[in-house]
Amino acid sequence: MPLMGRYSDGITATVHDVVLALDKSVARPELIIADASSYDEIDRWPVDKVFSLPSHKSELRVGVEGRPTGARLVFSGPEPMAVAHTLFPELPHHRRRESGRELRLLGFSTLALVSVVAAYVFGVPLIANRITTLVPPKWETDLGAIAEGQIRQIIGIEGGFAFCDTDPTSLANRAISRFTSEVMAGSSSPFVPTIDVVRSEIPNAFALPGGHAYYFSALLDKTETPDEFAGVMAHEIGHVIHRHGMEGLIASSATGLLVGFILGDMTNVSVAGAVGATLIDSRFSRDAEREADRFAAATARRLGFDPAALATLLERVADDSAMSQSLAFLSTHPLTAERRIALEEMAEETPAPSRDPVFSDAEWRAIKTMCDRTPANQVPQTYETPSVRIQSMPRN
């Protein structure tokens, strides 16, 4: 029985029923394609130039080099397919080469992407740091102002934060600004940090890009010694000096780009994208927290207060339950226990020189009672993470 197939020449949209025969009389065997009814020869295809094309499992579809790209021979049904395969013994090799090429392409592009991700995870903290130094301080200050506005909206306090003590010349505020300038002494940072104690039920403190930091009254209530207070403030000023807010913004923008690339959704609207970005970003913020801790410890040595006091306060506020431990890899903060060990090690390296206490008794009493006078404003019940990355201190 002759081999029957359907043929299109790739020039006109007609399909011919054809009968096929192999001409082995020539040097390179040729496939004779002839009309099925008139047996008129239509074309001759060199057998070694024939390649197979992906098609439905019920048919074998082949094309040929040196003819229009749409030139096709189609064999339908198991029997014609089997006969056709004997005509083109090279086809399986072609196909294997083809799939081998695809597999290599997939493999190499995956490897390339893996190295991009690796370079990113290890390189971005360094690069973000370099880029940050290129960003004009003015931009960062402006960004801080925008972030402040957003945070006020989120926290929902009308007219902004409720400052515990609005008088800049009060004993407490003067003590805080004296401490701030002592911390900043000798620093080349372009920022002038200001720290305000504000009324809030959340035990927290954070610094915004550009230098404005906040110490919440609930945290002040839990702060028992001047050294603890100084430790937290030094930690926040550390964030300001190292420009962690800026660094975080640059890093998370880059992360968004990378995760968008992996998921193929550059608009970054998918939840999976947000989860992925959070996972990678948390790594950078934890590094930033450690850096701020180191700054606080160095400051403590210089100004003569106990670096470990910061950890004592952290332990009082934070609760290293099983839950927070298992979620630590998602959290932006290193575990308190881990931080305490690091802080104590730093404290042991060089014992603090004995000096006057960082705040006098009168100053500390004034600071502790800052929030006792002003009446409670609208106090927020819930606290959400603001959309702009802020560097926050302890939290529950």
Next chain:
Amino acid sequence: MTDVAQGPWARAKHLGGKPAPTGHPVTFSGRRGELFVRLLRGYLLMVPTLGLYRFWLTTTKRRFYWQNTLIGGERLEYTGSALQLLIGFMFAVGVFLPIYLGFFYLSFQSSTIAMIGYGTAALLLWFLAGYAIYRGRDFRLSRTLWRGIRFDQRGSAFRYALRRFLWSFVVLFTAGLAYPFMAANLWRYRYTHTWFGDRQFSFSGSWRTIAGPFYWAWGAFAVSVAVIVAALIGREPTTIVWSTILSAAVGAACFFYYRSRETSRMFSAVRLGDASLSVRVKARSLFGQFFLYGLSLMGALIVLGVIGFGIATAFNTGFRPTEFSAASIARAGWTGVALGVGGYLATVSAFTLLGEVFIDCGFWMLVSRGATITNIASLDSVGATAEDASLVGEGLADALNVGSF
């Protein structure tokens, strides 16, 4: 029905829903099961390849659709490759980088400038989506072969995007009433610039083609919204509940009724020279696909739940189904967190995978099996044209998540 029921649609109706005797039915030989296997394999392979396998998955998925669609007994052939999609995506990344940097810069500006900037960027993306849709269509058509001849999308993607962009605001400001005009305008632009070899498609429809079903559906939906509003003003709880249920049912009915009519009538207005396409999709068949999707989703979620519970019990994680919350997952420690993240990914994948198997594939099946082509013999004289190797648009469609099939 009004005078809009013209052409093959009316003829088919006259013959009691059977295709005209001269018509060649389009057939679809694919099964959902086969697509499911391809998709499942692709989804799993995306994990070790960090998502890169999606270009190969798209290719294999298109081959499934194309190869199983037979027009006049000949299968369609998809000639695109994964490498082309990968390169196209790289181009799209190049388009997005400046936008990204722009966003980054804007985040430092005062809130007024930032708001204006974000608004402009949103409009730009909305415009770009239209551009990407057109270029994506160009990519698919120019890689579609039938009888050895290639399809093509010509015309300007920019002009199409501009039309879509401007029309979308007209539709918005007229509360949707201008939609039939927009739809007809865009369908006409798409099809009058579509080619099969050297033969140009045409589109005989107008806003009147879908005006009847659209305004009926629009009116019914408006009435149901008014009923809810009235019930809310009345503040009678039982009335509110019943009117909401009733309105939801009316809304769903409107959706299936209108979507089936638009699909049928618009596709039936497509001509290719002397050959014409006629499509009939029934609203109840369309509903059937969504119903199957809902059922399969329920089944899949039950299976996933049982598997998750089995793993949790096997690892003795302390997971208690009675207090299903983030805290209870976290309390279970690392395995709990892994189980939570894995469960989340599996659930999201189940939604999209089954959506592709039942909604997308179902739609393709309904349209292809409901389609007939009259005077197919007139296509014998179509000649081939030169190659088209554009890549960029498809990548953009991928990046903007507006790609289909």
